Amino acid sequence: MSEVKKFLYVNRKAPYGTIYALEALEVVLIGAAFDQDVSLAFLDDGVFQLAKGQNTKGVGIKNFSPTFRALGDYEVTKLYVEKESLDERGLTLDDLLAVTYEDEDDDYEEKPSIRLVSRAEMADLMSTQDVILSF
């Protein structure tokens, strides 16, 4: 498989309440084995998936948010978060998990995976993709 395509996984829904976020993450983890150019987008209530300090004990559902912090190990290093979606929900970058990766092209320096983009930039990002999977 020599062809490399740009895959974008679009996360639009809150982490709990429905299964979409969890099953989207399962696709990302399996997809990482295919050596494609992978990006994740978080918009609308999807930005809540990256909120830090999640505690799901009360709902009896597994808290899968620690998995986001492991994405760097799968070479998934581009997590685009839409600024307007954060603003609309009273969130800032400080409310999100510290997701990082080690940049092998830069002496394995630890860098943030989360990239804040505007709604317009998100649209541009989507227009450059080959495959978009929306959850």
Next chain:
Amino acid sequence: MKFGIVVSEGPYTHQASDTAYNFAKAALEGGHEVPRVFFYHDGVNVGTRLSIPPQDERNIQQNWTALAAEHNVDLVICIAAAQRRGLLDENEASRQGKDANNIAEGFRISGLGQLIEMGIQTDRLMTFGD
């Protein structure tokens, strides 16, 4: 053109699997290729052979089975999503020690890799969902 199709909502509750079916049929009849359809989330429920819709309604599973037979479409049900929701083929039922299986003819259970592979190998990937 080569289309890959994802069905991500269950039958009857959502129109997604109907719309996906209509799209696939039209594409095939228009001379395009639909090598594979991937069923994910509640979409896996399309593949049970035990559903019995009223006789004056369409039978979504049978529509897909017939389309797959006629045009050689690979109908893949995600194994992880299927296991959560009680969709089993003969192999899985025996492997998991369950007393029954329910996969319809023309469908097969496989992994998420089939979804990624479909994205790589087709010209367009279409998701039919909510």
